Amino acid sequence: MTLHQQAASPWLTIVGIGEDGRAGLSPAASAALDAAEVVWGGRRHLALAAPLSAEAHLWPSPISDAYETILARRGRPTCLLATGDPFHYGIGAEIARLVPPAEIRAYPQPSAFSLAAARLGWPIAETACLTLHGRALTRIVPALQPGARLLVLSWDGTTPAAVAALLVERGFARSRLTVLEAMGGPHERIFVSEAVAFASDRKIEPLNTLAIEVVAEPGARVLPLATGLDDGWFENDGQLTKAEIRAVTLSALAPFAGALLWDVGAGAGSIAIEWCLRHPANRALAIEARSDRAERIGRNCENLGVPERVSIVEGPAPAALAGLAPPDAVFIGGGISRSGVLAACRDALRSSGRLVANAVTLEGEAALLAMFSEMGGSLRRLSVAKAAPVGGLTGWRQAMPVTQWVWTKP
Structure with a gap:
C-alpha cells in the first residue's frame, strides 16, 4: 500500500488528544476534527473527542487492517485520533510510511514522556524513553544501568507489577517506581513504590506510564555495555x-x-x-x-x-x-x-x-x-x-x- 502521486492538498488529519479531551485541543485541531467526514480512533479517543458529527470508526485489531480503507479515501477529509504525540510510538509514524507528508496535517499534544518528565522534573535528554506497549517485557533489560532513569509506556494495568517483579529477580529490588495514571485528565493519579514493595494486586489504570530510578544491588545482573560479554x-x-x-x-x-x-x-x-x-x-x-x-x-x-x-x-x-x-x-x-x-x-x-x-x-x-x-x-x-x-x-x-x-x- 503506497501512494505515488501527491494529492492537491492535505486530506488526512492526525490529531493527538489528551485526557482533557476537546478542551485541550487547539482551535486548528478542533476545526480539522469538525471538518472530517470520517474519524478513526480507539474507543477512548472517540469518547474524548465527542460530540462528533463525522462517521466514527473504531480501530480494528490489528490496526493495520484499517490502512487500506483509509488510503481509499484519498482526497476526502479524514481524521485519525491518537494519544498525545502521534509520532512518538504512535499511528503517525505508521501512516507517514504510506501517505506523503504534504498530504497530512498533524496536531500533536504533549507525549506521555513529556507529561511524565514535567511531573517528575526529569530532563528528557538524560532519560531513556522506552515502550512496552505490544512488546516483550524483557526489552527493558539493556536499559537497566545503575543510576539510570527510565520512562516506560505500559501495555496495560498489569505492566508496572510485571516490571517490578523483573527488577527484583535481576537484583534491582530497591529501584524506585513511579506509576503515572491517566495524566492530564480528571482521574490522574501518581504513586511511588520500591520494586520489592510493589503490591502486585494493586488496581492500575490501563493508560499509565512507568518511571524507574534504577538502583543496582550488589550482584545485580547489570548488562555490560562492552562487547564480549562473559x-x-x-x-x-x-x-x-x-x-x-x-x-x-x-x-x-x-x-x-x-x-x-x-x-x-x-x-x-x-x-x-x-x-x-x-x-x-x-x-x-x-x-x-x-x-x-x-x-x-x-x-x-x-x-x-x-x-x-x-x-x-x-x-x-x-x-x-x-x-x-x-x-x-x-x-x-x-x-x-x-x-x-x-x-x-x-x-x-x-x-x-x-x-x-x-x-x-x-x-x-x-x-x-x-x-x-x-x-x-x-x-x-x-x-x-x-x-x-x-x-x-x-x-x-x-x-x-x-x-x-x-x-x-x-
Missing part, C-alpha cells in the same frame, strides 16, 4: 563463540545503526545477540540447524532483552539461507566446510557489507584459505590462554586457535 550470560551446550574471540569478531563485523546481520551456525546466538545490543535499531537472523539450539537461542534472546530483534531461522545452511532478507553483515561460526555455505553468504551480502568467518577445524581453515586466495580480504589467527591449576601450581591452558577471515564486498 560466557556465563549465555545458556549453551559448548557451541559458543567465547568472550575474547567474540569481542574481536564483533569488532571485525563493524556494526552500525539499523544493520541486519546473518549469524550462520548460530549455536547459542551470542554473536546475533551482541550485534543487536550495539544499537536498538539493529536486527539479526540466527540460522541454526538443530532445533534444541534454536530453542536455546530464543531463551538467550529473552534473557538479554532482544527477543523481538533476533529472528531464528531453523535449518541447515546453505538451504536455509534461500529467500532471507539481504544482510549488511554475515558471521559464519559453524558449517564453514559445508559445500556452498561461504559462497551463498558472499553472494547474498549487500555491497560494502562485511563477511567474518571463524574456523577451528583443519577443514574449516582450508575453506577459509581457499576463499582468501580467491577473494582477498584479511586472515588472522587468534589464540587465547588462561591460567589454570596444574597440580598444586598454576599454568597456562591454551584454547583451540581460531582462524578468522574478514572480507568486505566491493
